[in-house]
Amino acid sequence: MKTVLSSTPEETIQIAKEYAKTVNPGDVICLEGNLGAGKTQFVRGFVQGLGLAGDVVSSPTFTIINEYDGELPVYHFDCYRLEHVEEAVEIGSEEYLYGDGVCLIEWPDRISELLPPSSKHVTFSIIGKTEREIIFH
Template identity: 60%
Template sequence: MEKIVCCSEQETMKAARSFGEGCTSGDTICLKGELGAGKTHFVKGFVQAFGLTPDVVTSPTFSIINEYNGDLPVYHFDCYRLEHVQEALEIGAEEYLYGDGVSIIEWPERIEPILPADVKWIEIIAINSTERQISFF
């Protein structure tokens, strides 16, 4: 496991972009962290690894899945509002998770039973209003 501390949103985005550069088609990245920890900012940096700008990223809290078409498709899940795994199945989550793009998931514990076996986990912990500890495992 690797841990880093980022002292700003820009540092978080830079770390996420660097991480994203090591991802390939079919990868699933699970982001753990409390509300306000910086998961969406991580995604904003992550998509830059695929030729996208951070401003394409919006929280998919109500739509559950946003698709970003970059060098590879990036599927951004926000499962916060899901109460049952069945809800994810009904919107076709498995097609994304086992498709040709890269999936990055906020609140993955809500759909854990349908996640691929080889997911990459990232935990973001807010140390204070600007610093974040990011653990990659």
């Protein structure tokens, strides 16, 4: 387990760029934290760390999954609006979760029974107006 503090969205992006260097094809990374805690900023930095422009990232709240093709495919899930795990199954999420890309999942508790046991977790906590605590476990 590793804990880091971020004072700005730019720092969160930089932390994520560094973290992206540590992932492998097939990794599933669960991003946990309240609305506004920095999860989407983290995804922006993560895809930049894999050679993409961060401005391609938007929260996939209405599409559920956004795909980013870089050095390694990144699949960005936002499960916030899912009411039943079956909805994730219907859109083919298991193909992504057990594929060769990297999955970043916001609100992973909504699909917890689909997640591989080897999933990694990153927890975001708001500790000030722009300050965030980010825990990697």
